[in-house]
Amino acid sequence: MTAARAWWKEAVVYQIYPQSFNDSDGDGVGDLQGIIERLDYVASLGVDVIWLNPVYQSPQADNGYDISDYRAIHEAYGTLDDWEELLDEIHARDMRLVMDLVVNHTSDEHEWFQRSRRGEDGYRDYYIWREGETDEYGDPTPPNNWGSFFGGSAWEYDEKGESQYLHLFHEKQPDLNWENPEIRSDIYEMIDWWLEKGIDGFRMDVINLISKPEGLPDGDPDSDPVGVEQFANGPRTQEFLNEMAAETFDDYDAMTVGECVAIDVDIAGDYVSADGPLDMAFHFQHMQLDQQDGWWSIEDWSLPDLKSVMAEWQTDLDGWNTVYLGNHDQPRIVSRFGDDEEYREASAKLLATFLLTHQGTPFLFQGDEIGMTNCPWASFEEMRDADAKNRVALALESGDIEDYDEAREVVEFRSRDNARTPMQWDDSHNAGFTDGDPWIKVNPNYEDINVAAAETAEDGILSYYRELIDLRSDLDVLVYGEYELLLPDHETVYAYRRTLDEPSVDVDDVLVVLNVSPTETGVSVPVDTDAALLFGNELDASDASSESHDSIDLDLQPYEARLYDLS
Structure with a gap:
């Protein structure tokens, strides 16, 4: 039986990481006007939707996923007027705009958190605060042994708040308390504000973490940290997402895709079935084949393993799939799943075929279409990834590694910086990304791998992507x-x-x-x-x-x- 038709099922999504896409003012940071300058190129790919990573006001502790004001634009990216011009220019080219929605946590510089730590009336319960014990030296110990995704404890003592707050990610990203109906109301009002401005949907960051287990179960704070199995898909997740959809998305022709950690096909079906609150979900089962034992390992995987995971999601999911191999959090796809040396071009084309011929909405990340690769890092000091830096610091502190060189292979492969190096536009200084000093290293292979060179290669990777995207739009069977x-x-x-x-x-x-x-x-x-x-x-x-x-x-x-x- 053919699935019900929808524009977002037939779309191809192109993800733009604004900090690294194109810098229009020479400060070394990509910006909204820089994206506008390159929109004709994006449209020429034949894609239908741009997914824009966070451009909200942020102190950038985690590259914009720590939001201090949901209704303002980060000054390095431009202004709200620049954003509105971008939206108009995207729509003028018959493309749509999907924004990142980050509502599991905020920045600790958000007004809500500032009021919460001061205990202002009505704001204390906007976040998750707990009293902990103290050790023999009088220092606070965490209420339980939950671990952060970035390593270490998920609890941080705040002197102004005089207690500890939960942060499943960076310590500057306190988790919101979704049990509080007032914070949910404020979030829904913010979502409506953006939808009323004319955006076409949201990619929803770690959205299945919003409901924490009742009572935040105790665990021995002196034992090894426990992770995502403790707080993913919590008891009220479905309720909260249904409420969010009813209050916001259901009133618009919007596309919603949830990033959902620790889900399988059955759990995903609850979120994305015909009666579910979301259109699609990102899962990670195929992305974790090379790290079954965690972040610090690079494990061998077999093609039958990948086939098995993909086939299960293709045939057993009660809902619509996403199809992706990379994004701003993952290594470059040709370096991870292909051959980024002798067979870079052939394997990049093969991966394009994989992405654009499976059932589901394909998500492409900027630079995939020219076969950009992981970056050869000369030193740890060149890297910017808060996750990688925190993990290395904790490993050094605990004695798990004696020096960086001991962990270098894993860190340089896993680092999110690989995807975040600047877009390679041409062979000029800094790959045509900026006239200034780039915020992060430019991959030195830009002299050979860049858009300008790809445009002149008649049978190259770029032309292959364009032809295959056209083929997918022409053939309903591929959708x-x-x-x-x-x-x-x-x-x-x-x-x-x-x-x-x-x-x-x-x-x-x-x-x-x-x-x-x-x-x-x-x-x-x-x-x-x-x-x-x-x-x-x-x-x-x-x-x-x-x-x-x-x-x-x-x-x-x-x-x-x-x-x-x-x-």
Whole structure:
């Protein structure tokens, strides 16, 4: 049965990290006017939606995810007038704008928190405060052993507040108390304020953490910290999200996608089913294949493992999928899932094929379309990621590592800075990102990998993305088609079929074959019909295939991707 149609299902989303996209005034920080300058380029990709990472007023302890004023623009990015011009220019190009919504926590510089720590009437319960014990030296100890996502305790003693507050992330990001109906009302009013301005939806940061377990269960504060399993998908999460939708989103034709940690297919269905409060959810099961033992490990993973996770979400989810491999919090996709050296171009095209032919709304991150890679960091001092820096500091303090070099491989691979290095526009100084000193290092490979060079490469990564995005917009089967995984145990070939039971379409059966390998691979794909090559990243090469009534035999080049019309 074909899913109900919606504009956000048919859309391709392009994520812009404003701090690193384009600097218009030479201060080394990307800004709203810089984005406006590059909108024609973004529109030329054929994408439909821009997801803009936070541009709200913020002290930038966590790169804008610590908001001090939800209704103001951070001064380094511009003004509210600049933002309104950006919205108008996006809409003028027939694209839509989705903003980040960060309401699990605020900055500790937000007026709400300042009033809360002073105990002002009505504001104390805007945040989660608890009294802790004191140790033998009279220093405060945390109420329980909950650990922060950034490492260490999730509790911080505040002298002005004379007690401890909960922060699941940075200590400057205190968690809001969603049990308080007054804070929920203020949040809904703020959401409506932005929707009334004409935005087209929200990406909702760690939204399934908003409901904390009743009573904040005690745990021995002297034992090892416990993590997300304690506070994800809390008892009132569904209630709060349903209330939020009823008070805000349901009155608009808005797209809502929730970033949800520690969810599986069944939990996600509660959030994104036809009756659920959200349109889509980001899950992390495929992104955690290489870190099953936590942030400090880089584990081997197999292609069958990835297929298994993806197939479960493609076939068992009661709702609509998101499809992504990277974003502002993850390593560059070609460095993590492809080959960023000899086969950078071929593997970047293969990953584009993966993203744009699975069932669900594809999310692309700035620079993916030219094959940007992880950055070679010369030293830890070059890095800016608050998460990585906090983890390293705690590991050094505890003695888990003796020096940075001991952890260098993991930190430089995991660091969120890899995705946050400046967009590489051309081979001029600082990759054309800024005339000033960039806030973070520019990847030195910008002289070879940049938009200007990609524009002149007729069969390059950029042209491939554009052609494939056009193909997806033309073929309903790539949007609404059912998904069938083929060859689930093959170690290097990823093959699946998309079929659409609608007699009005010309192409209703597409086979996707990906050779996720640096070697030539022969494979027999079990399909019981004739095949015509539809699209691929080696279209100039001969199609070395033979067909029988029940299979197609293929000889695939390293990292080759092919689409076949089986209609």
